[in-house]
Amino acid sequence: MSESLRRGLRVLAALSEEPATASRVAQSHGVSLSTAVRLLQLLADEGFARRDETGRYHVGSQLLQVAYRVVAGMDVREMAAPVLRGLNAQTGQTVHLGYFENPTVIYVDKYAGRSPVQMYSQIGTPAPLHCTAMGKAVAAYLPEAERSALAASLDYPVNTDRTITSAEDYLRELDTVRQQGYALNLGEHEAVVSAVAAPVKQPDGRVHYAIDLAVPNVLVGEDELRAFIPRVLAAAADIERALGY
Structure with missing residues (x-):
């Protein structure tokens, strides 16, 4: 040189x-x-x-x-894999990587937990935006106009008695996600499963990927789930660094 x-x-x-x-x-x-x-x-x-x-x-x-x-040419799944494997090994819980494809988020990678009680999820299957932690984590970082349009377009099917059912409530929830930097699903998609998710932010603030950690409610309570939040946030930050963000 x-x-x-x-x-x-x-x-x-x-x-x-x-x-x-x-x-x-x-x-x-x-x-x-x-x-x-x-x-x-x-x-x-x-x-x-x-x-x-x-x-x-x-x-x-x-x-x-x-x-x-x-960065666009990087395989995000490949770059995130070591971090997700580490988070899965540390916690023993199910970990996912998801990709935002309006109006859903698609699971693109999964590391199953060690518990005999598991949520149903498969790589390539979609997850709804309004009642999953990962869905909220990606939707919350849309520009305001796109966020409002998305909220107005969703049907809000009711999965459990905790599911968000209106655009107004959904937008308030997304505001909370943006303020705290992570999203929670407390039995909103499946009554027996809760999750915490964190966005993988691009340098421009947009979010196309997010990760989550899902737990069976019969074995892990809300307080225990919240105790995993720092680890999930740290894992998302590690992925951002690996991608050069």
């Missing part, structure tokens, strides 16, 4: 952490001011950096486009 290319990559990495002026780049990278200016101008010409009105350089849109294309 040429020294100029190596220097350029290092400058890009530094700009991704903090914008900097040419003089700051020269100082921090041990080059002359003229060299720093030429390097930054080259990056700007190619769209990998941009200069603001104060003279500071930021990462440019071309770098962001490259990054998003790389």
Whole structure:
């Protein structure tokens, strides 16, 4: 690798952490001011950096486009698998990865728990958005207009006496999910199963994937389920890091 290319990559990495002026780049990278200016101008010409009105350089849109294309090409299921296996092994409970496909969320991976009592779920099957933790976790992060349109379009079939049955209640629930960063299903889809879910957030805040941890109510109470929340949130954060988010 040429020294100029190596220097350029290092400058890009530094700009991704903090914008900097040419003089700051020269100082921090041990080059002359003229060299720093030429390097930054080259990056700007190619769209990998941009200069603001104060003279500071930021990462440019071309770098962001490259990054998003790389992330989009990743196999999220493959990247999430080690984290999900770890969460399953730590807790002994069923763990899922789901993908949002309006108006449902599709289970794309599953690690079954060790309990003889299990929820019915299979990879490739859909789960309703209004009464599953995973469904709430993905729907809550839709832009406001899309969230409202989704809530108005759902039929709200009643599965148990805890199922949400109106758009107004659903939107209030999604607001709560956004505020706390996770979603709960307390016997709303199946009376014998509860779950906690966390979104896998993209850098732009959108959510296409979420993970959940499901427990049999006859063996795990609500307090015990809530005790798993930090682990589920940590697992979602680990997946985001693995994806470069």
